[in-house]
Amino acid sequence: MTITEIAKKSGVSIGTVDRVLHNRGKVSEKTKLAVEAVIEKYGYTPNPLARTLKKNKPFVIGVLMPPPGTGSGYWQMIFKGMKEAESELSAFGIKLEFEYFDRTEYGSMTKASQRLFEKNLQALITVPIVPQEAEEIFSHIEIPYIFVDSPLPRANPVITIAQNPYRGGQCAGHIMKLLKGSGKFSVLRFYKDSYNLLERLRGFTDYFKNDTNCQVIETISPNGTNQVIFNFLDNLFKSEPEINGIFATHTEGFIIGQYLSYTNRKNKVALISYDMQEQNRNGLMTGNIDCVISQRPEYQGYTSVNEIFKSKVLLQEIPQRIFVPIDVIFKENAGEYNPIKL
Known part of the structure; x- marks a missing residue:
């Protein structure tokens, strides 16, 4: 009543x-x-929405993430989804405050979180891609927080909105098996300790654990200019000339595809990459990449803001986990692929 x-x-x-x-x-x-x-x-x-409108006070959500201009467009897509949700909910006082960190510089996430916590936050959205720092930050945080992009086992977020990275790695293994049948496959990543990347490696490796005709090797490339990555790949193929498949566990697969094309290796080496941003879409269309696995970053960003709104403003019950679908994209469906809100 x-x-x-x-x-x-x-x-x-x-x-x-x-x-x-x-x-x-x-x-x-x-x-x-x-x-x-x-x-x-x-x-x-009581109607919590009416109460919020009556107070006429902003509900401030902090966002702790890498700069939108990094990650070859991936973080920009998450940022775009968050800003779209903020715009739709602005009438209800939802406001986002952003602080950015450099995932390659240890301590950057902690410093950015300290700057963010100086603001009057009611909740926090973040990406726990620097596990050691993230675990320390969230061991004593007092406001509700949620994760996007990656889970983190030793934390207690209100909700995690992310793909199952282990299953994503298994899907990549299945696709590689269809593409190449057998051979030596490299699982390549830039970031050594990121939980979701390690889980993709584990899923891919487990897919082939009983297949004696396939061998999986783990490779960690320096994250730098294209030339730095090209030099690393030169050395990789010198030491492992029999590689006939690469699984790039993150966004920069298009750089590997360019290398394979420039060195005339693409006809021999299959390439699977993560994330359907514009450069990877182009890589699919030109044949430099065979397959891309998408994790709908815009949807993740959009949903994160809406779930906090539902939980903390509308006082609705929300799930502890939203599993983002594993979208598999080939050249044939790349042109029309446009992930929508679920």
């Missing part, structure tokens, strides 16, 4: 009901008893 309905049944004004509910202002004992009798008989559940 609403305040308006209680007022009608009690024969008093809405303001009088409000004063009784919040125990403020002058209300006669007789009127108070009449209002309380109606509430006891019919019940009353």
